Amino acid sequence: MLRVANCSGFYGDRLSAAREMVEGGPIDVLTGDWLAELTMLILAGNRRNGRPGYAPTFLAQLEQVLGTCLERGIRIVSNAGGLDPAGCAAAVSELADRLGLRVRVACVTGDDLTGDLGVLGDAVNADTGEKLTATPLTANAYLGGRPIAAALAAGADVVVTGRVTDAALVTGPGIWRYGWGPGDHDALAGSVVAGHVIECGCQATGGNYAFFGEVPDLPHCGFPLVELEADGSGVVTKHPGTGGTVSVGTVTAQLLYEIGSPRYLGPDVTARFDTIRLEQQGPDRVRISGVRGEAPPETLKVAVTYPAGYRNTMTMVLTGLDIEAKARLALDAVWVRVPRDSFEQVHVELTPLAGTALLRVTVMDPDRGKAGRAFSAAVVETGLASYPGFHGLAPPGDASPYGVYWPCLVPADAVRPRVLLDGREVPADPPPSPAGASGAAVPPPAPETVRPSSPQAVRPSPRQVVRASLPADGGPTLRAPLGTIAGARSGDKGGNANLGVWTGTAERFAWLSEHLTAGRLRELLPETAGLVVERFDLPNLLALNFVVHGLLGRGVASSPRMDAQAKALGEELRAAVTDIPRALL
Template sequence: MKAAPAPLRVANCSGFYGDRLSAAREMVEGGPIDVLTGDWLAELTMLILAGNRLKGRPGYARTFLTQMEQVLGTCLDRGIKIVSNAGGLDPAGCARAVAELADRLGLDARVAHVTGDDLTGRDLDALGALVNLDTGERLDATPLTANAYLGGRPVAAALELGADVVVTGRVTDAALVTGPGMWRYGWGPGDLDALAGSVVAGHVIECGCQATGGNYAFFTEVPGIAHCGFPIAELHADGSSVITKHPGTGGRVSVGTVTAQLLYEIGSPRYLGPDVVARFDTIHLKPDGEDRVRVSGVRGEPPPGTLKVALNHLGGYRNTMTLVLTGLEIEAKARLALDAVFARVPRESFDEVHVELTPVAAPDGPGALALLRVTVMDADQRKAGRAFSSAVVETGLASFPGFYALTPPGEASAYGVYWPGAVPAGAVRAEVWFGDRRAWQDSPAGRPSGEAHGPSGDGTEGTVSGTPDDAAGDLAVGGPAPGGEGGGPVREVPLGTVAGARSGDKGGNANLGVWVRTDAEYAWLEGFLTADRLRSLLPALASFGIDRYRLPNLRALNFVVHGLLGRGVAASPRMDAQAKALGEELRAAVVRIPITVGQASAGLARSSHDQNGHTSHLG
């Protein structure tokens, strides 16, 4: 019997611009890999790179070059391909810098770069790109950046043409895995299930250590997290994969850690991308040994007829002052502080004013503590600058008792607005270049195509669409510890006793994924945690539209909170501007859970501890 071919081992070494610089060297030296990938391009990063470019700095991620200096020679010796979106707004410039680095090191490297995503200079209005996918509004400002999300096909073409290093601009994060999969296994546009499986594998490893125990709800079950290893996807010809990490590194790969990452920055179970629609409700996860989880069964559908476009424009200027409130009568002190400030600079004189009162310790006790953040936003830099911040400081001897601020008076800073749009897929032509020579151009002919992008953008990965199963919920708000309906004994405990959560930003929206360990817990969670119940547990969400989606195979629910982050991360005045802590806020909420459900969870945890010598969340 012929042995199955070895899988393609794709390793991640960066989850964002600013991730651990040593990760590339760790992944190359830690064990065998075939492809080294890294993701640098969050929505916010494109705006940061635009600011750099305006200041005469490179429009690409310069830390990528630091990593390349450490590993390029070893990768060439071992035949390890390098695929990265670090090209940002200038993939050609980044590729030149890599080629110059190779020359300086005496290395012979074939460096390719992918273009076609940059739509600046095009008639964006005629293409339909100015209509906001989330809100339906039309952009009336001049974009600083406008980049379509490309797929894996140009990456595969570059590798087929012999590239050792492939530098891209704005591609979907998953394309960094899907492209090498197309190259190795020859997947065509019709291989939808294989493509969908590779998208899921790419989504799991794109955020680095978040797949290996980083930022994990049950973090006490993860050993050595301070030295967390980065993830590897062993990708097979049918699109299935095994998620793992190098032996001897910290962290853990379990069904739980993989589930947590699968729920990060998604919307509906129909995960739209330029190559395929991956059905996240068909994913099957199964332990495959120590620090190994098999991902299989993913179904694919034809991609949409449009590509998502990420636009950024300047929104104005902002300034934030934070005051500390202590002791008794916290809310009364906050009202007094605001009255004193806005007596000097009228609230209505600003375009926008946002006030956030965040308790840090229990109110009205000896250790009571709260933060009062006041953010003003205005088109006039002077008005939002010292005119505001100095006015706050001037109240220091004429405000609440115990007054002190965390920040000195300062000037306003410019902020950007993220704007998700879409264009016809046929209007975008990806190209592959080796230096100044164009070696390949995409053709839309023969692409399968489904419906256009829906109204809900998914952050870094294109767009997700679908029908929420519970847009309104079924529970009236009220009660400090809801739950336990249906009779029988219950216990009042934090939801996080049985449930994990992972949350993040999706443009101006936030997503919040919640999962449990057992079928019995999921049966309870599915009936319990409606959209209205979520509002009752997190009152700050009461005024926002919420969609709920079911993912039974993952024992999970995903919620999309529309408009929580306003105009995106760069413009959000929230202290938690990326909604990273939303899941942990929910897990801290006290609810009534049937005792039988709690016993099932405790039993599983004990069983895991007994079998492994340590506690392991199994998902």
């Protein structure tokens, strides 16, 4: 087997994780994910201000483990190169020199399309179809695992990349070790699923888990690793003696994180998430098998970002009686001083809490002066002429720049990955493999969709129709939170929110599948009203996945929502009260 470990799920994750994974037990490859949609804008800002365009925290982790990894033959693969993988590789070499170590460092480039107007062409938003009219600040194609495998095959001890898919950090080492060819769809798909599970660090071992009361010693949660096998199947586990847990539930939760259709598209393969089989093999050991794969699409996703203006937020606290009336008065008092229609965008959120509420007002405008202290000072000016109990959470501040995330597609053959090993270019494809292609395709289930213009436009899939006759026998029901019997995990993909819901038994899933339609979801989550909601079924995981289109506007970087990444959307749904059969409770 190939033991691939994770030591970072985002830019800012636990700095001691690399050392914990290297010293906690045997591993063959140490990986880490530093990039997200928002991270590219952060790195662009850093680079504009004279700081590195890569993630310096990677070097801080590497300093703790590089010597040990070289001694034990542990390869290191990370996307911490961000917007400057060559600069990151040079920094790794400088670190090794300072430590007195000899290390071969490779970088994977070719993802940066920022200045390539020929490739971007008439790019349109992959979600909305809008044409890109702004000048990109960053534009990076999501590369796959083959360049990583090529770097490892050429002898690299450390591989740093720019924008690759998160799963490529596992797929690349799998291609290197097992020699999978482009046609080995099932094996590649299995590695993509394994990579999706471990790339978010502790989310696979009990972090952010709906049933967190079942997770032991979460403050000392261990990071995950996968024992990847030659056919792409594997076991997700963690080092002994660490906190957290690896269960079918924690793995299911992570599998549902930030996905859409069961056909999970990637540059190496299309992985069929509706074919995944999970099995609890023992304490902290979950086996993933049965994953089917299909040919990848002929396009690559490109993450474009561009500057869009300035934003400012002020939050007022409302307490006691007449909360909604107080909110109206507070807003009227502000708009008298700075007219609402003078801003390009205004977003107002009223969040009820126990005995109080937060009134959060965000303004956005291309004019920094308009969105800056002119707005925040106007809010403060109302302090003695507004609702009783007026107070805020922060003093008046200036506006800050924000950017827009713009996903688009380009022809895959228009993007040329490059691999540089110690500054010398090597072929970006690993040596050829005699392995053959995988089996036949599996027909996908159709999504159920509710559109705001036609709330009745529900198209149940054939599987859904069959299951509709299987729910637990009606009987009496009880009004209870949905989370009493179901877990959920949510997140962001551009301007869309993804929300996965699962249960632990076939009986509960049979009921959930009939009850939680796309239309019912919109009833339980009023903030989704007026938005397109898609439902996808994953009966093999006893799960449903929803995509709420446009909830996050133009992406996390520009979303004015307090929960800009929809991380809490799943918990909002679990708290929603509905009629549940008593037999299932």
